[in-house]
Amino acid sequence: MNDKLKEKAYEKILLVSxxxxxxxxxxxxxxxxxxxxxxxxxxxxxxxxxxxxxxxxDGVFGIFPMIVGTFAVTFGALILGVPLxxxxxxxxxxxxxxxxxxxxxxxxxxxxxxxSVVYGLFGMVIVNQILMTIERTYLANILRPEYQRGYxxxxxxxxxxxxxxxxxxxxxxxxxxxxxxxFKEASLALGATEWQTIYKxxxxxxxxxxxxxxxxxxxxxxxxTMAVIMVAGNTVAIPDSIFAPVxxxxxxxxxxxxxxxxxxxxxxxxxxxxxxxxxMALNTLATVVAKRGVGRS
Amino acid sequence: MKMLxxxxxxxxxxxxxxxxxxxxxxxxxxxxxxxxxxxKPAAGTAASGTVKVAGSTSVQPLAEELADAFMDxxxxxxVTVQGGGSSAGVESANTGTAQIxxxxxxxxxxxxxxxxxxxxxxxDGIAVxxxxxxxxxxxxxxxVKKIFTxxxxxxxxVGGSKGPITVVVREEGSGTRGAFExxxxxxxxxxxxxxxxxxxTGAVKTAVTKDSNAIGFISLGSVDNTVKAVKVDGVEPSxxxxxxxxxxxxxxxxxxxxxxxxxxxxxxxxxxxxxxxxKIVSEQFIKIK
Numbered sequence: 168m169n170d171k172l173k174e175k176a177y178e179k180i181l182l183v184s185x186x187x188x189x190x191x192x193x194x195x196x197x198x199x200x201x202x203x204x205x206x207x208x209x210x211x212x213x214x215x216x217x218x219x220x221x222x223x224x225d226g227v228f229g230i231f232p233m234i235v236g237t238f239a240v241t242f243g244a245l246i247l248g249v250p251l252x253x254x255x256x257x258x259x260x261x262x263x264x265x266x267x268x269x270x271x272x273x274x275x276x277x278x279x280x281x282x283s284v285v286y287g288l289f290g291m292v293i294v295n296q297i298l299m300t301i302e303r304t305y306l307a308n309i310l311r312p313e314y315q316r317g318y319x320x321x322x323x324x325x326x327x328x329x330x331x332x333x334x335x336x337x338x339x340x341x342x343x344x345x346x347x348x349x350f351k352e353a354s355l356a357l358g359a360t361e362w363q364t365i366y367k368x369x370x371x372x373x374x375x376x377x378x379x380x381x382x383x384x385x386x387x388x389x390x391x392t393m394a395v396i397m398v399a400g401n402t403v404a405i406p407d408s409i410f411a412p413v414x415x416x417x418x419x420x421x422x423x424x425x426x427x428x429x430x431x432x433x434x435x436x437x438x439x440x441x442x443x444x445x446x447m448a449l450n451t452l453a454t455v456v457a458k459r460g461v462g463r464s
Numbered sequence: 465m466k467m468l469x470x471x472x473x474x475x476x477x478x479x480x481x482x483x484x485x486x487x488x489x490x491x492x493x494x495x496x497x498x499x500x501x502x503x504k505p506a507a508g509t510a511a512s513g514t515v516k517v518a519g520s521t522s523v524q525p526l527a528e529e530l531a532d533a534f535m536d537x538x539x540x541x542x543v544t545v546q547g548g549g550s551s552a553g554v555e556s557a558n559t560g561t562a563q564i565x566x567x568x569x570x571x572x573x574x575x576x577x578x579x580x581x582x583x584x585x586x587x588d589g590i591a592v593x594x595x596x597x598x599x600x601x602x603x604x605x606x607x608v609k610k611i612f613t614x615x616x617x618x619x620x621x622v623g624g625s626k627g628p629i630t631v632v633v634r635e636e637g638s639g640t641r642g643a644f645e646x647x648x649x650x651x652x653x654x655x656x657x658x659x660x661x662x663x664x665t666g667a668v669k670t671a672v673t674k675d676s677n678a679i680g681f682i683s684l685g686s687v688d689n690t691v692k693a694v695k696v697d698g699v700e701p702s703x704x705x706x707x708x709x710x711x712x713x714x715x716x717x718x719x720x721x722x723x724x725x726x727x728x729x730x731x732x733x734x735x736x737x738x739x740x741x742x743k744i745v746s747e748q749f750i751k752i753k
Binding site: 223224299303315316400422426431 | 521547617618627628629630635636637638639642654657658659660661662663667670671674675677678
């Protein structure tokens with residue numbers, strides 16, 4: 168009896184714990200919607216989403232350049248980070264001798280533990296500096312003067328690519344490892360080489376896991392704020408080159424919250440709503456992809 | 465291995481948190497006691513009533529801080545601070561909707577006719593800074609304006625060696641940006657859209673330090689030897705040149721009153737001009753005494 172009661176109590180405690188996150192997400196979501204929606208209503212949804220001018224202190228609120236900027240740096244990060252991450256995952260899962268993986272694995276873990284502001288500092292002082300030198304020395308005649316400053320989509324993408332590496336590597340590696348041994352053995356037995364086996368059998372079999380890794384990495388890149396603020400230049404303009412400085416949605420909120428007042432604050436919350444919806448959509452996508460993966464294997 | 469060290473250090477972490485919490489609690493208690501002790505001698509100074517301060521949003525944060533400090537000493541007086549802008553400040557002083565109107569610019573000709581009493585309570589100066597390697601060390605006000613609006617794009621146009629100018633500005637809403645726009649740009653002038661935006665004085669300085677072609681603006685008090693503050697119209701930016709008005713990128717913070725003022729208002733203005741009040745001013749701006 169007593170044990171039964173205890174059992175019930177523990178169950179209830181766990182249930183409450185599980186609901187805490189649900190309540191928190193509802194509270195946060197409700198809060199940003201409450202703060203931001205009135206402004207979207209005032210400005211008009213299309214004006215707000217597709218407006219190209221952002222002069223919050225003059226009452227002009229258009230976040231289109233920031234939406235473009237967010238996706239630009241995110242896709243840049245995926246283009247640079249995913250091949251590197253998947254390659255590392257294949258190496259760790261298939262080739263790495265224990266001695267090597269003892270070095271690589273902790274390094275990847277450490278990469279995940281570095282605070283984003285440190286990535287930002289590194290990007291600002293090293294990556295941007297190198298980019299600027301390259302832009303001014305070799306590309307001076309090709310690029311517009313405003314694009315020769317280091318601050319750019321490219322530098323933000325490089326930094327974000329490094330930041331998403333741990334996510335991409337860990338999840339892809341798990342996916343590759345979970346491909347049944349028989350697949351590989353059958354392929355080798357049929358006379359395929361090791362490499363043919365990897366890219367014709369293992370990767371296709373692990374593809375849903377790898378896609379999940381990409382989507383999660385994308386989420387990390389979308390949400391990253393501090394490091395991007397420090398390297399991207401934060402210019403509100405629709406970029407037309409990877410050397411153009413950009414501002415992201417997260418950056419917009421973080422940069423201007425400090426001194427904002429009145430409608431400006433509401434506009435930043437409204438920016439948050441857009442970001443919230445994008446992230447939700449992405450998470451849903453990740454869940455769907457992951458589910459499909461489970462169903463197939 | 466990693467897990468192990470983590471587990472071992474957990475009690476240490478808890479202990480640290482407990483210690484910090486304790487220090488915080490004890491610390492707060494101490495502060496409160498000190499505050500109480502401080503109130504007694506000052507409480508006798510005395511006026512009572514309400515003082516409404518309205519106007520410039522640039523003056524607002526400073527006025528709020530001064531009001532808080534003043535009310536600590538004079539619990540019988542309530543000072544409320546509102547924004548609205550310098551023009552609204554002049555109007556509210558003129559019409560009497562506020563006891564003190566504030567302005568972060570000199571009065572215009574027609575406003576001078578209102579017969580307001582102007583009290584300069586602080587000065588604000590903004591330095592235009594460039595990389596220390598930059599050969600340019602002097603610009604005219606017009607050149608500064610043209611650089612920041614994007615009309616001049618290359619250092620060779622203003623006497624430097626050839627290179628595209630990297631304009632670094634603060635984010636919208638920043639007081640320094642507001643002041644710079646107000647003083648340097650025309651009414652319809654806008655900071656060049658392609659400018660790099662940084663959200664703190666430190667970040668602007670770093671950006672200027674890292675790029676030999678960069679130019680930015682920061683408040684005068686933050687200038688140090690990592691960047692070079694340029695002369696504007698031949699005048700070196702410094703507290704002295706801001707105070708005597710010869711350095712152009714500066715502005716006065718004015719308290720405007722009309723006619724005879726009540727005791728509470730007078731006490732507040734006296735406090736602002738006192739040593740204690742000016743000390744608060746000097747934290748971010750240039751004190752006038």
